[in-house]
Amino acid sequence: MDRFNKIFIINNGFSAFGLNLIDMTLLWILYLALKNPILYIPVASAKPIGTLLLSSFTGYIADKYDRKKLFAITGTIHRILPIFIVYFVIISFNPILAVILYVVRTGLTIVTTNTITPSFIQNLPEDKMKKVMFYNRAVKESSTILSIVIWPLFYAFYSGWTVIPGIILATIGFALIFTLPLGGKGGKKVKFREALKEYRRKEIFFISMTTAVSQGALGMVYLYSAAIIQILHGNTIQYTLAQLGFYLSWLIGPWMMTKFNNVTKLFVTSFAMYFLVFIVLALKNPWLIGLSTGSVGIGDSLTEIIWIKAMRMARQELMASVLGIDEFITAGFRLGYGSIAGTLYATDFFAVPIIGVITIAGVALAYTKNDVWKMKI
Numbered sequence: 001m002d003r004f005n006k007i008f009i010i011n012n013g014f015s016a017f018g019l020n021l022i023d024m025t026l027l028w029i030l031y032l033a034l035k036n037p038i039l040y041i042p043v044a045s046a047k048p049i050g051t052l053l054l055s056s057f058t059g060y061i062a063d064k065y066d067r068k069k070l071f072a073i074t075g076t077i078h079r080i081l082p083i084f085i086v087y088f089v090i091i092s093f094n095p096i097l098a099v100i101l102y103v104v105r106t107g108l109t110i111v112t113t114n115t116i117t118p119s120f121i122q123n124l125p126e127d128k129m130k131k132v133m134f135y136n137r138a139v140k141e142s143s144t145i146l147s148i149v150i151w152p153l154f155y156a157f158y159s160g161w162t163v164i165p166g167i168i169l170a171t172i173g174f175a176l177i178f179t180l181p182l183g184g185k186g187g188k189k190v191k192f193r194e195a196l197k198e199y200r201r202k203e204i205f206f207i208s209m210t211t212a213v214s215q216g217a218l219g220m221v222y223l224y225s226a227a228i229i230q231i232l233h234g235n236t237i238q239y240t241l242a243q244l245g246f247y248l249s250w251l252i253g254p255w256m257m258t259k260f261n262n263v264t265k266l267f268v269t270s271f272a273m274y275f276l277v278f279i280v281l282a283l284k285n286p287w288l289i290g291l292s293t294g295s296v297g298i299g300d301s302l303t304e305i306i307w308i309k310a311m312r313m314a315r316q317e318l319m320a321s322v323l324g325i326d327e328f329i330t331a332g333f334r335l336g337y338g339s340i341a342g343t344l345y346a347t348d349f350f351a352v353p354i355i356g357v358i359t360i361a362g363v364a365l366a367y368t369k370n371d372v373w374k375m376k377i
Contacts (some may be wrong), residue, residue, distance in 0.1 A: 004123045005132055007180055008116075011173040012140040018170025019109075020147040022082050024243060025155065025162045026102060027226040028236070029086070033095035037227050041342035042099050044223045048338060050107030051331030056192075058111045059324020062118060063317060064190040067182035071115045075174050078108035079167050086160040114327065118320040119182045121308055130258045130305060130377070137254035137301065144247040151243075152236050195321030198314045203372045207310035208326045210363050210373075211303075214274065216333025217359035220341035220352050221277055222246055222296050223334070225289060231345055234286030245290030246297050253301025263377050266302050271364045273299035278356035284349060309375050 030043050042049070062070060081101055088098035124132055147166075154162040199205060221228070225242045229235075260266040273295040280292040314322040337355075344351045367373060 004180055007176055008120055009136050009139050011176040013143040014173030015170050016140045017143040017147045018166040020144045021166030022163045024151050025160055026085055029089050029160045031226050031230055033089050037342050037345045040227050041339055042103055045335050045338040046103045046106035048331040048334030050110045051327045052335055054107050054110055055114060055324040055327035058114045059320045060192050062115045062320035067115045071112055074108045074111040078105045079170055081105040082163040086163055090160045114324060116182060118323055122319060134254040134258050137250055141247050141251040148240055148243045148247060152240050190317060195318045198318050198322050199325045204310050204313055206370055206372045207307055208329060210366055211307055212330040212333045214363050215330050216337035217356045218296050219334040220337050220356060221281055222293050223338055224341060225293055228289055229286050232284060232286040238286040241290040242293050245294035249294040249297025250301050253298040257302050257305060263374055270299045270302040274360045278353035282353040305377055
């Protein structure tokens with residue numbers, strides 16, 4: 001493994017640990033403050049909202065200008081904002097302003113991710129892609145799982161101020177990235193209309209659109225895990241198990257992916273896990289939500305290699321722009337489905353798994369009618 005991938009993976013270990021402590025804390029205290037799934041919609045939908053507004057623009061900027069400078073600005077701000085969010089929840093009792101800052105912070109996180117992800121994808125060695133992807137996930141998700149396990153202890157002692165040790169650890173990973181060449185600076189060569197043309201290539205377009213629809217439906221579960229647990233009268237332990245299930249699956253799934261050489265079997269297994277997400281959710285048992293969120297992670301991690309291979313078909317100088325368009329489309333579906341879910345959890349919980357099963361069945365049918373996804377893995 002080359003230096004770039006080694007440093008990137010080490011960075012993910014520190015960042016995943018710290019950022020997850022921050023995210024779990026903020027999601028939990030914001031629902032405690034709001035106490036309403038409808039009011040919680042902007043929190044659960046913050047990522048798709050931010051992605052919808054920013055992804056295409058930031059992808060284009062990340063190709064055209066210096067990625068390292070963009071990463072420095074957004075990465076610094078989104079690591080500071082959690083302190084203010086906790087202040088407005090715990091001290092000044094202004095949850096609405098806290099939600100607004102949470103949405104802003106999530107948007108900056110998306111910009112940061114969209115800045116460095118293209119560099120990782122571009123530097124993946126073709127002959128060792130599955131192995132490097134597995135190592136990356138193994139380090140990242142192991143670190144996240146460790147932070148999930150200790151989160152209840154931190155939260156019991158520090159409450160919302162658990163974000164502070166999270167910020168410290170996330171900043172270590174943040175600093176490591178500055179030792180790497182991140183690319184960008186495409187200048188006049190980067191045209192957004194050219195990126196749109198690349199995105200419309202049949203392989204990229206099909207994989208992007210079907211993934212977007214699936215992610216919209218799946219987001220009704222994993223984006224709402226903190227709210228679902230509390231709606232079902234669960235506690236912090238059950239919330240921890242739900243988070244643990246999701247991130248542990250991202251450790252198991254990539255390992256499973258390395259064992260597949262047949263792309264059809266890979267997709268069949270992935271969609272079986274997607275159906276399981278909603279079957280388990282329909283049982284309305286807070287102890288089982290971890291199995292539901294875990295099924296999301298395994299399903300997604302199995303097919304991640306196909307998504308990466310599709311995105312790598314884009315021209316190098318336009319990859320961040322194409323990824324930005326992909327994120328924009330995906331965010332639109334996440335926001336749409338997420339808004340529906342927030343309302344239904346308050347009125348008709350069982351309708352959510354029904355919508356999910358119908359959506360996944362439709363996507364699975366699309367795969368049977370199109371062969372562009374049948375790539376060599």
